[in-house]
Each structure stands twice: as structure tokens, then as C-alpha cells.
Amino acid sequence: MRIGTLGNGLMAEALAGQWAREHEVMIGGRDPGRAGELARRIGAQAGTLQEATTFGDVLLLALPAEVAVEAVGELDVPPGRILIDCTNAIDQQNFTLAESAMAERIARAVPHAHVVKAFNLAADAVWRHPPEDLAVPLCGDDPTALAQVGRLVRALGCEPVQAGGVVRAKLLEATAALAIGIWVTGGDARAMFPPLEAAFGSVHPG
Numbered sequence: 760m761r762i763g764t765l766g767n768g769l770m771a772e773a774l775a776g777q778w779a780r781e782h783e784v785m786i787g788g789r790d791p792g793r794a795g796e797l798a799r800r801i802g803a804q805a806g807t808l809q810e811a812t813t814f815g816d817v818l819l820l821a822l823p824a825e826v827a828v829e830a831v832g833e834l835d836v837p838p839g840r841i842l843i844d845c846t847n848a849i850d851q852q853n854f855t856l857a858e859s860a861m862a863e864r865i866a867r868a869v870p871h872a873h874v875v876k877a878f879n880l881a882a883d884a885v886w887r888h889p890p891e892d893l894a895v896p897l898c899g900d901d902p903t904a905l906a907q908v909g910r911l912v913r914a915l916g917c918e919p920v921q922a923g924g925v926v927r928a929k930l931l932e933a934t935a936a937l938a939i940g941i942w943v944t945g946g947d948a949r950a951m952f953p954p955l956e957a958a959f960g961s962v963h964p965g
């Protein structure tokens with residue numbers, strides 16, 4: 760797989776750093792020095808945002824949410840590209856959403872790409888060393904794109920979970936805001952959910 764990143768920050772490093780072990784990666788950045796520095800560190804190539812967009816069959820959109828829609832809309836994205844959207848538009852004061860439906864807005868900005876929302880529920884430090892049983896929800900409309908992103912999830916040692924179409928990505932975005940707001944006050948967001956076998960009621964002994 761050829762992977763291009765849009766951005767050379769923490770998420771690009773955490774995710775593409777692992778994918779570069781088995782895939783061809785181009786780090787795309789607005790500053791050649793910063794993109795080149797990350798690329799050297801993880802064993803990838805470096806280029807501009809446009810060069811990475813042209814290079815990758817799969818694109819990781821790892822820009823701040825406030826610039827992501829406009830930045831991606833300015834790129835010439837070849838038809839059929841798989842665009843992973845990991846953005847979180849979170850208001851860090853109240854842990855609410857500063858912008859809603861990022862993935863849908865991104866999908867409208869690049870109508871010929873297959874957008875998959877993924878990797879927005881955990882911090883970059885988690886993606887560098889994911890816990891063994893971490894599930895990664897994916898929201899996207901194209902089955903082939905979902906399968907490809909699923910391969911990239913498994914490359915991290917995680918398990919993909921089909922979470923619906925792009926229209927449901929806004930729920931993942933809200934879930935990130937909710938979970939982060941709980942984690943920063945010392946609560947365990949993961950403990951809120953019952954295991955699958957008890958999801959619709961308690962399991963009765965005998």
C-alpha cells in the first residue's frame with residue numbers, strides 16, 4: 760500500500776511511523792524541513808501536501824480540524840483515494856465539539872475520495888503503543904476503503920469495528936469529546952460500557 764500523510768505532526772508520526780515498516784509512506788507537510796525530518800526518522804519519503812496526495816492510495820488527514828476542510832479542498836485529490844479522517848474539532852475548555860460533522864464536511868470537500876473516520880478516539884501516544892485488545896471503530900461508505908483501513912488498524916495490533924457510514928462519523932467525533940472530557944477528570948471512559956454479551960441485559964447464571 761502507498762500511504763501519504765497530510766501533516767507531519769504527532770498523529771502522522773504515531774500512525775505512519777508504524778505503517779512505514781511494511782508500506783511505502785510519504786510524509787506531506789507545508790514545511791519541507793519539518794516533513795523531511797519526520798520522514799527521515801520513520802524511514803519514509805517527504806513531499807508537499809499535494810505530492811503526498813498524489814503519491815498515496817491511502818491518505819491520512821492529520822491536520823488541525825480548524826484548517827482541515829479548507830486545506831483538503833485546495834488539493835487535487837485523484838478519484839478513488841481513501842482518505843482517513845482522524846480529526847477532532849474539540850473545544851478544549853468544555854470538551855464539547857467546536858465543529859460538528861467534520862468527516863461529512865471533508866467528504867463534501869473531496870467528493871471523489873472515500874472518507875473513513877478512524878483513529879480519533881485515542882491519543883497519539885496510545886497509537887504508538889496500543890493496548891492489546893484495543894478496538895478501532897471505522898465509519899465509511901465504501902467497503903473496499905473500509906477493508907484497506909481495517910488492514911492498517913490490524914498493522915497496529917488493533918481490531919477494526921465497523922461503526923456505520925460517514926453519516927455516523929459525527930457520533931465518533933462526539934464520543935471523542937465525551938471520552939476525553941471524562942479522562943481528563945480522572946474517570947475511566949472505557950468502564951462505562953458493558954461487554955458485548957451483556958450489552959442488552961445481564962447474563963443470568965445457570
Ligand SMILES: NC(=O)c1ccc[n+]([C@@H]2O[C@H](COP(=O)([O-])OP(=O)(O)OC[C@H]3O[C@@H](n4cnc5c(N)ncnc54)[C@H](OP(=O)(O)O)[C@@H]3O)[C@@H](O)[C@H]2O)c1
Pocket residue numbers: 766767768769770771788789790793820821822823824826830845846847848878879880881882883884
Ligand atoms: N494528537 C492526538 O493525540 C490526537 C488524537 C486524535 C485525533 N487527533 C487529531 O488529529 C489531527 C492532527 O493532530 P496532531 O496532534 O497530529 O497535530 P499536530 O502535532 O499539531 O500537527 C499538525 C500538523 O498540521 C500542520 N498544519 C497546521 N496548520 C496547517 C495549515 N494551515 N496548513 C497546512 N498544514 C498545517 C502542521 O504543520 P507544521 O508542522 O508545518 O506546523 C502539522 O504538520 C487533529 O485534527 C487532531 O484533532 C489528534
